[in-house]
Amino acid sequence: MxxxxxxxxxxxxxxxxxxxxxxxxxxxxxxxxxxxxxxxxDPYKLFSKNKDMVILNDKPWNIEAQAHLLDDKITPNSSMFIRNNGRTPEKINPKDWLLTIDGESVKSKKTYTLDDLKSKFQKHTYQLTLECGGNGRSEFDPPAKGNQWTIGAVHCASWTGVRLSDVLKDAGIKSNAVYIGYHAFDTHLSGDPSKEPISRGCPMSKALQDETLLAFEMNGKDIPLIHGYPVRLVAGGWPASVSGKWINRISIRDRIHDGTKMTGTAYRIPCNPVAPGEKVKDEDMCIIESMPVKSLITYPKTGATIKEGKSLNIRGHAWAGELEVSKMEYSIDFGTTWTTCPIEKPSNRLAWQHFSAKIDFPKKGYYEVWARATDTNNTAQPMLLPGWNPKGYLNNACHRIAVKVI
Amino acid sequence: MSNDKEFEKKIKKAEKTAYLALFFSLIASILLLFAVYNPSLSIFGSQKSDAIYSEVIEDEDKIENGIHLRTGLIEAEGLMTVVNNCTNCHSAKLVTQNRMNAERWNTTIKWMQETQNLWDLGENQEIIVNYLVTNYPAIAKGRRMNLKDIDWYTLKN
Structure with a gap:
């Protein structure tokens, strides 16, 4: 404007x-x-996003939320981050859309129309946490290359579609199947039609989970174009790049999928821990699977001032990739003491969980409320940055908000 | 008396002529301006807005307060080399978000050439990398930074 x-x-x-x-x-x-x-x-109008969303990149579009925008239990479209690798495709006529299942390990190559998907297979709805592998990248030192996400590249919307496993089984999976790889109709930034902007996937075990969907609805409506209309793969708990948008082909592979952003250093971390800034060879980088335990304080917005003697109600969400969050704590003294607070059960596996607490402050002054989640493997969020990695993935350090008691 | 009347008439006639001349020269200058400003007289046709579009192009590389408006890049030595080589495929926002040293920028450029169809930059590569490390240096963040730019507000209830 x-x-x-x-x-x-x-x-x-x-x-x-x-x-x-x-x-x-x-x-x-x-x-x-x-x-x-x-x-x-105006991307806010174009994508129906809240005006407090932050634009990191406009070619390709990369837009993130702020913590207070993620307060809803089910994230509305207006607060959902956008991570694009290529150019957004034109909205296609759903009648023209076709899904092909192919690959070395498919019994017979098969195609499905949208009506086929909707009529042949049972519909399922799950609330699924999708977090960008690079969420939190901006905090790494030395800095890591890529979009400098802070905390807002996560959402937990409700997705409706058919199970990927039902469709793959319908086409037939050979016993030597190892991985699936998706292909989509978005186009490469350079305009080169021979290049795919992104073509990732997951091992068969993840592809065949009940909650891994070929979704055609988000929060009960057609998926918005920017989030993958008409059909998106949704694999909760894993880097959101596994949940390919604008899907038109899924290959059942007899090897680890080798599409764009599967190889090299993309969505990989050092197999063994490295010192900050250390060089890591491509062959020493391992593919990220489940995302780590993490949480966000979504209320109040950071910067709240309250009167002395008043309690502060906080709330937020916590998630743990493939696992569940088993314990939630907060600290108002920089980790010297932690207080446990209630954490709800997820609405279904791979959905984020809600916590809340009522906090009393001992005296006037500047405070930070830090939140820490622990998963069912007894792994907790670190207060400092977790292991440095060349691409700046998996920063699950505790979220904190500033509070002043006056 | 008759001389006076004749004189008055002449004055009036001269006045009229002057007004006419002024009127015509005004018309002529307006027409001239139109002709210069809009030679095809398209302003009366459907292409009216073309003049505004061309203005955008003319000002594409306008700099205000040391910032190249179109890209948001800092005005400094090498700016246009960066604009012309680094903002075709992706936004300048992807460049300015990233803080790297020369070695890592060179690696990134190599990666873009190998995988993203970036062309050979030749002598421009040094100009670009110098511009980036000078104007967008890495900031030491340590293992965790202080919260900053806090927007304080009074929480109701």
């Missing part, structure tokens, strides 16, 4: 420049061509 007022201003103020511009460029402009600057560039 700034761009537009800028255009108006310069048109009014700079008559001579306008004359010059017209003489120089007027004849070169084709009829019907609308320069990019004049297309509606």
């Amino acid at each position: 700034e761009r537009r007022s800028f255009i108006k201003k310069t048109v009014l103020s700079s008559f001579t420049a306008l004359i010059g511009a017209e003489i120089v460029f007027g004849s070169k402009i084709q009829n019907g061509y609308t320069p990019l600057a004049l297309q509606d560039p």
Whole structure:
């Protein structure tokens, strides 16, 4: 929008420049061509996002939430982060959409229309936590390359679709199947049609889980274009890049899928821990599977001031990849003491869990409320950054909010 | 008396002529301005907005307060080399978010050339990397930073 007022201003103020511009460029402009600057560039309107969402990148689109925007138990579209690797495809006619199941380990290559999916297989709805592998990357030192996510690349929406396992079994899975790899119809940033922006996947064991869906609805409605319309793979608890958007093909592979962003250093961490800044060879990098235990304080928004003697009610969510959160604690003295608070059971496996607490502060002053979740393997969130890794993945350090008692 | 009347008439006639001349020169200058400003007279047709579009292009590399407006990049030596080589495929936001040393930028460039269809940068590579490490240096963050830029507000109830 700034761009537009800028255009108006310069048109009014700079008559001579306008004359010059017209003489120089007027004849070169084709009829019907609308320069990019004049297309509606407001991503908040375009994607129906809350105005407090933060744009990290606009080519490709990468937009994250802030903690207080994620307060809902089921994340609404308006607060859901966007992570794109390529160009957003044009909205396709669902009648033209086809899903192909192929690969070395499919018994017979098969295609399905959207109606086939909806009529041949049973529908299931799950609330699933999807977190970007790089959520929290901005905190790593030395800095890691890529979009500098802070804390907002996570959401837990309700997804409806058919089980991937039902569809794969319908096509037939050979006994040598190892992995699935997805393919989609978004296009590469360079415009090169031979390149896929991203083509990831997961081992058969994850692909065949009940909660791994080929989803066609998000929060009870058609999936918005930016989140993968018409069909998206949803694999809760794993890096969200496994949950491919705009899916049109799934390959059952007899080896670990080798599509774009499966190899090299993408979505991989050092197999063995390394010192900050250490160089790691590609062959010493291992694929990320389940995401680590983590939590967010979604109420109140950081920066709250309260009167002395008043209690503070906090709440938020915690999740633990493939596991469940078994314990939730908070600290108002930088980890010197921790207080356990109730944590609800998930609405289904792989959904985030809700916690709440009522906090009393001993005296006036500056406080930070830190939250710490522990999973069923007794692994807790660290207060400091976890192990440094070259691509800045898996930062599950405790979230904290600032509070002043006056 | 008749001389006076004749003089008055002449004055009035001159006045009229002057007004006419002024009127015509005004019309002529407006037409001239139109002709210069909009030679095809398209302003009266359907291409009216083209003039505004071309203005955008003319100002594409405008710099205000040391910032290249279109990309948000800092104005410094090498700016246009960065704009022309590093903002075609991805946004400049991806560049400015990342803080790396020269070695890691060179590695990143190599990766983009091997996998993302980035062209050979030739002598421009040094200009680009120098621009980046000078204007977007890495900030030491340690193992955990203080909370900063806190927007304090009074919590109701």
